[in-house]
Amino acid sequence: MADLKERLLPPKPASAVNLRDCSHRPSASGRPPFQGVDLLGLKKRGQGLRSWIRVDTSGNSQIIELDKFTMMRRCDLPARDLRLLDPLFVYPSTILGREKAIVVNLEQIRCIITADEVLLLNSLDSSVLHYVMELQRRLTANAVTDVWQTEGAELNRRRGSRSFDNVFQNTSPDYLPFEFRALEIALEAACSFLDSQAAELEIEAYPLLDELTSKISTLNLERVRRLKSRLVALTRRVQKVRDEIEQLMDDDGDMAEMYLTEKKSRMEASFYGDQSVIGYRSNDGVSFSAPVSPVSSPPDSRRLEKTLSIARSRRESSRSTESITGNIEELEMLLEAYFVVIDSTLNKLTSLKEYIDDTEDFINIQLDNVRNQLIQFELLLTTATFVVAMFGVVAGIFGMNFAIPFFDNESAFKWVLIITGVCGLIIFSSFVWFFKYRRLMPL
Structure with missing residues (x-):
C-alpha cells in the first residue's frame, strides 16, 4: 500500500525535503528552528478586484471590476498615482496630468480621466452619484446639440437660407474636449461642496460669536473652540485646492500634458502615416510589413526595432506636447474661472477667521x-x-x-x-x- 501511494503521488521537491529535515533538526542554540511560511498562499495586498464606474464619451455608464495592475496597464499610470484614489488613505487634493490620463483627487471626487472614458471608484456617496449624473447629462446634451447643428447646416446648405445661421449662431455649444468636460464637472463639484460648507459655517458662526460677546460662559467658549477647529480644517482644504489650481495655471507644460484628445489624435495620425509609408515602400518591391521569421532574424534586430518604435512614439508625444503648449488658452480659462470661485470661498473663510480673532x-x-x-x-x-x-x-x-x-x-x-x-x-x-x-x- 505504501509503495502504491509513493508511485501515485508526485515526488516532493528537494527544498521541501530539506526544510522538513531542518525542522526536526535542533539548532546549535537549543531553540526551535524557524518554521517556513508559504508566501504563495498569502493574498497580496492591493491586488484585489475593485468596482469602478465607467462613463464613456457618449454618456453611457457601466460598472466594471478591475484589479490594480489591470488599471495600471489600462491607463498607463504608476502605482503611486492609484494610491491617491484609495479611500483608505487620506491625501490632499491633487490634479495630475499624465501621458494618457488625468488623475483627479478633489474632495469626494476621485477619478481617472482619459480621452475615451472616466473611471470612478464605485461608491454610494451622493457626490459621486451626482458627478456621474451631471456628466451623463452634459454629454447627452452636447451630443444632441451636435446633431442639431449638423442637421441645421445640411438644411441651410440645401435651402440657401440664412434663417438657420441666426439660430445656430446664438447657441453656444461646448467645444471643450471630453477630458476637460469631465475635469470641469469635478472642479465644479469640489468648489460647490467647499463653498456650501463655508456658507454653513458662516451661518453658524456669526450668531454664536455675537452671543459670546454678550455673555462669556464656558459653554459658549467650548462651542467657539470647536467652530474654530472646523474652520481651520476647512481653510486648509480650500487652500490646497486653490494652490493646486494655481500651480497648474503657472506651469504650461502640465497644462499641455492634459490635452489627451489632441495627443491621441496626433498619435493616431502619426501611426497611420507610418503605416502608409510602409505600404508605399512595400509597393516598390520591398515589404516591411511582412512578418519576419524568428529563425532568419536574430533577437537583437527585433529588440532594436522595438526600441526604435518606442523612441519614435516618445518623440511624437513630445512634439505634440510642444505644439499644444502654445495653445492652452481653453484649459487656462477653465482653470481661471474655478480659481476665482475657490478664491472667493477662501476669502469668506479668511474674513470669518478675522472676525473670530477680533472677537x-x-x-x-x-x-x-x-x-x-x-x-x-x-x-x-x-x-x-x-x-x-x-x-x-x-x-x-x-x-x-x-x-x-x-x-x-x-x-x-x-x-x-x-x-x-x-x-x-x-x-x-x-x-x-x-x-x-x-x-x-x-x-
Whole structure:
C-alpha cells in the first residue's frame, strides 16, 4: 500500500525535503528552528478586484471590476498615482496630468480621466452619484446639440437660407474636449461642496460669536473652540485646492500634458502615416510589413526595432506636447474661472477667521478690564483694612494694665475715637490721592 501511494503521488521537491529535515533538526542554540511560511498562499495586498464606474464619451455608464495592475496597464499610470484614489488613505487634493490620463483627487471626487472614458471608484456617496449624473447629462446634451447643428447646416446648405445661421449662431455649444468636460464637472463639484460648507459655517458662526460677546460662559467658549477647529480644517482644504489650481495655471507644460484628445489624435495620425509609408515602400518591391521569421532574424534586430518604435512614439508625444503648449488658452480659462470661485470661498473663510480673532481680542479686553477692576477693588480693600487696623492698635495700647491719669476723664474715650477716626480718614484719603497720582486706578 505504501509503495502504491509513493508511485501515485508526485515526488516532493528537494527544498521541501530539506526544510522538513531542518525542522526536526535542533539548532546549535537549543531553540526551535524557524518554521517556513508559504508566501504563495498569502493574498497580496492591493491586488484585489475593485468596482469602478465607467462613463464613456457618449454618456453611457457601466460598472466594471478591475484589479490594480489591470488599471495600471489600462491607463498607463504608476502605482503611486492609484494610491491617491484609495479611500483608505487620506491625501490632499491633487490634479495630475499624465501621458494618457488625468488623475483627479478633489474632495469626494476621485477619478481617472482619459480621452475615451472616466473611471470612478464605485461608491454610494451622493457626490459621486451626482458627478456621474451631471456628466451623463452634459454629454447627452452636447451630443444632441451636435446633431442639431449638423442637421441645421445640411438644411441651410440645401435651402440657401440664412434663417438657420441666426439660430445656430446664438447657441453656444461646448467645444471643450471630453477630458476637460469631465475635469470641469469635478472642479465644479469640489468648489460647490467647499463653498456650501463655508456658507454653513458662516451661518453658524456669526450668531454664536455675537452671543459670546454678550455673555462669556464656558459653554459658549467650548462651542467657539470647536467652530474654530472646523474652520481651520476647512481653510486648509480650500487652500490646497486653490494652490493646486494655481500651480497648474503657472506651469504650461502640465497644462499641455492634459490635452489627451489632441495627443491621441496626433498619435493616431502619426501611426497611420507610418503605416502608409510602409505600404508605399512595400509597393516598390520591398515589404516591411511582412512578418519576419524568428529563425532568419536574430533577437537583437527585433529588440532594436522595438526600441526604435518606442523612441519614435516618445518623440511624437513630445512634439505634440510642444505644439499644444502654445495653445492652452481653453484649459487656462477653465482653470481661471474655478480659481476665482475657490478664491472667493477662501476669502469668506479668511474674513470669518478675522472676525473670530477680533472677537477673541474683544473678549480678552473684557477679561482684562474685569481683572483690573478686581485688582483695584482689592487695593482699596487692603487700604481700608490698614486704616481699620489703627483702631486695633489704639485699643491695644489703652487696654494695657497700667495707670494713666487720662483715664480718669469721662470724655477721654470719646476724644480717642474722634482723633483715631480723623487720622484714619486722612491716611485713607492720602492713599487714594497717591493711587490717583500714580494712575493706578481711574478715580
